Amino acid sequence: MSLVGKILRDYRVVYVILLVLVAAALVTPLGLPLLVSKEVKTIYDHLESIPPGSNIGVGSDFMFETFPEMGDSFRALFRYCLKKNLNFICINTDVKAQGNPLVEQVFREVSIPKEKKYGVDYVNLGFLPGEEAALANFAKDVQGTAVRDARGTPISELPIMKNVKTMKDFALWFGFGGVTGDYPERYLRQIQVPYKIGVAYACQAGVAPTIKPYVASGQLLGLLSSVRGGAEFELITGMLGGGAVQMDSLSLSHMFMLLVIIAGNIYWFGTRSGRENR
Amino acid sequence: MINAKSLLVQSIVAITMFVMVLDFFFVDSTVQYAAKSLGDFVIPISAVAMTLGGMVLALYYAGRIRKKSQYWQYHVFGIAAMLTTIVVGLLPPVEVVFNWINITVISTIGISMIAISAFFMLSAAYRGLRLGTVESTLMLLGAFFVTLGNAPISGTIWEGSQAVLAWIMDVPNVAGMRGVNIAVGLGVFLVALRMLLGREKSVFGD
Numbered sequence: 001m002s003l004v005g006k007i008l009r010d011y012r013v014v015y016v017i018l019l020v021l022v023a024a025a026l027v028t029p030l031g032l033p034l035l036v037s038k039e040v041k042t043i044y045d046h047l048e049s050i051p052p053g054s055n056i057g058v059g060s061d062f063m064f065e066t067f068p069e070m071g072d073s074f075r076a077l078f079r080y081c082l083k084k085n086l087n088f089i090c091i092n093t094d095v096k097a098q099g100n101p102l103v104e105q106v107f108r109e110v111s112i113p114k115e116k117k118y119g120v121d122y123v124n125l126g127f128l129p130g131e132e133a134a135l136a137n138f139a140k141d142v143q144g145t146a147v148r149d150a151r152g153t154p155i156s157e158l159p160i161m162k163n164v165k166t167m168k169d170f171a172l173w174f175g176f177g178g179v180t181g182d183y184p185e186r187y188l189r190q191i192q193v194p195y196k197i198g199v200a201y202a203c204q205a206g207v208a209p210t211i212k213p214y215v216a217s218g219q220l221l222g223l224l225s226s227v228r229g230g231a232e233f234e235l236i237t238g239m240l241g242g243g244a245v246q247m248d249s250l251s252l253s254h255m256f257m258l259l260v261i262i263a264g265n266i267y268w269f270g271t272r273s274g275r276e277n278r
Numbered sequence: 279m280i281n282a283k284s285l286l287v288q289s290i291v292a293i294t295m296f297v298m299v300l301d302f303f304f305v306d307s308t309v310q311y312a313a314k315s316l317g318d319f320v321i322p323i324s325a326v327a328m329t330l331g332g333m334v335l336a337l338y339y340a341g342r343i344r345k346k347s348q349y350w351q352y353h354v355f356g357i358a359a360m361l362t363t364i365v366v367g368l369l370p371p372v373e374v375v376f377n378w379i380n381i382t383v384i385s386t387i388g389i390s391m392i393a394i395s396a397f398f399m400l401s402a403a404y405r406g407l408r409l410g411t412v413e414s415t416l417m418l419l420g421a422f423f424v425t426l427g428n429a430p431i432s433g434t435i436w437e438g439s440q441a442v443l444a445w446i447m448d449v450p451n452v453a454g455m456r457g458v459n460i461a462v463g464l465g466v467f468l469v470a471l472r473m474l475l476g477r478e479k480s481v482f483g484d
Contacts, residue, residue, distance in 0.1 A: 033430075034430040037440075038444075131324070134320055140313075257425055
């Protein structure tokens with residue numbers, strides 16, 4: 001049996017090579033190039049056209065499992081909104097999601113300029129039970145539906161919420177998805193269609209193909225797909241962060257996967273023709 | 279024979295759906311008020327449903343533990359974890375301990391589970407994606423170009439990789455997913471129509 005055959009037959013060797021490649025690229029970034037996709041650029045262009053002081057609604061419906069994939073997109077959006085003086089308003093309406101503690105974690109982690117204050121420039125309205133019906137009610141009557149923020153402060157006492165009465169007061173809605181691909185629909189049904197508000201979305205890489213029809217139809221402004229989407233958003237906004245750091249390991253792991261697929265096929269053909277000759 | 283209880287439940291569902299549909303398509307202050315009032319019920323009902331779900335789950339697992347059913351030991355850990363999280367979530371200081379459990383325990387376990395899948399995907403890819411029949415070759419080519427296009431470096435290695443990826447995702451993928459979405463939408467509409475007409479009773483437990 002050839003060396004390639006031995007490696008391919010023993011999964012442990014392949015796993016170790018993958019682990020080493022990913023870890024090495026994280027520890028020592030190579031600075032491999034990254035291109036910004038059309039879908040990310042569309043979101044960025046739309047954000048750039050929004051005047052300072054506008055409200056950006058964020059559906060923080062991510063789960064602990066999915067947050068490593070979408071956390072960089074969320075952090076990048078938060079930092080961008082702070083830089084551009086856009087009000088950052090988060091709410092979680094998905095019962096399966098754990099957006100509330102994760103948003104608070106990001107608020108603690110991200111380096112926030114001293115002049116930016118919680119409740120004035122950004123807020124976490126926490127978890128609102130009721131799924132899509134709660135989102136619909138929130139869109140109709142923000143003040144009457146989300147009575148308190150995640151920290152227990154009545155939203156009537158939060159300066160950021162002073163002029164937010166209905167969904168019409170938002171310039172953009174940015175949804176963050178969970179595990180399955182059914183999440184953009186609720187934002188499209190309850191926000192984009194009735195209020196004609198632009199909706200952008202961030203999701204896991206595995207879910208992205210199911211969401212593509214909404215991007216193709218123009219209902220979603222664009223899509224930040226997984227860590228790469230976050231990294232592209234960091235790149236286009238000029239605020240590099242955790243997403244960009246992971247791009248080298250993503251490139252190496254993908255290229256390694258292609259390599260083993262090619263090697264596996266060559267080996268398989270070689271052994272098959274060998275057997276046929278015998 | 280019409281069951282009075284079923285008729286009452288169906289009537290509530292039908293009226294609620296009718297008001298919500300009217301609210302979506304027509305601008306009328308009375309309908310809007312009615313829809314908003316109905317929507318306000320959802321939040322407390324959902325909160326009660328979650329509490330009820332937790333209680334039912336605890337009772338179910340308590341029963342399995344009492345009967346010493348298969349894997350009953352796991353249920354002990356499950357109930358203990360659930361009770362700990364509830365108690366810690368309700369008692370002060372909420373932020374510190376509750377968030378510590380979330381971030382340190384639940385998050386780490388969840389991330390590990392997702393990360394492990396990368397290794398299985400890798401071994402499945404090189405064992406399963408093989409040249410052979412027309413179908414398997416098409417699958418191999420599709421997976422190859424999508425993987426290549428998703429590698430951030432691919433655009434620099436070969437500019438065409440992004441165009442191939444965009445074509446696969448925007449044409450065959452969108453065509454397939456659009457078909458699935460339209461079929462699901464029609465199915466949901468038909469179920470809603472059956473509920474509105476009182477023909478769909480499975481959701482009421484009948």
